[in-house]
Amino acid sequence: MTAVLKAIHHVALICSDYARSRAFYHEVLGLAIVREVYREARESWKCDLEVSPGVSLELFSFPSSPPRPSYPEAQGLRHLAFAVDDIDAAIRRLSSHGVTCEPVRVDEYTGKRFTFFADPDKLPIELYER
Template sequence: MRLSGIHHIAIICSDYEKSKKFYAEILGLEIIQEIYRRERDSFKLDLALNGEYVIELFSFPNPPKRTSRPEAAGLRHIAFSVPDLDSCVAELIRHQISPEPIRTDESTGKRFTFIADPDDLPIEFYEA
């Protein structure tokens, strides 16, 4: 088997409008398409970063809760690379989002921080 890349990341949210605003307006991901699936009472929002499809945001009625801290077993977190972590943090704070203290990757010397999305999913910003 030969993989050629990651196609997308699927996220199920508990408050569709709140998560849509977070990913599209605050993080600035581009909306490719939005579909309402009546038979499932579910929205599906396709989002792109720099023109590349990256996230499928879903809503479902009453989704079950799941552990989402960065150290929990399972999918750990989503990480976005940013050119300037200080300006990224300032923008997050402007939107009333409190990032964790900035840390430094011991292996690379690069700086990074975490926030939580509206459903407490950990999101990393890594200075590239």
């Protein structure tokens, strides 16, 4: 059977503080800003950040959006994972910006190293070493 889905095109996040989250994803994580627009009718910012060629992270702000109701073990999206070439270098970069990562673990099935940290809205993010 041929897969219908070919790749992840984008992931969309709604943040509580647009400026803080924009700085985190752009300055701390180093994602390039492709497009940023203010949508006056919605009182909302939308920022497209490039994760890799053809894959983006859409960052949204909306007035009075409710907080995330649960943690990663609840039903629904568990976490967002990014591939990195050198997990130790990535952790050092995050640490230099005051971001705390969990201790590095090893995937028992792949032997690859990974860790978790939280974005400004406490959304869980994983770094997975290639």
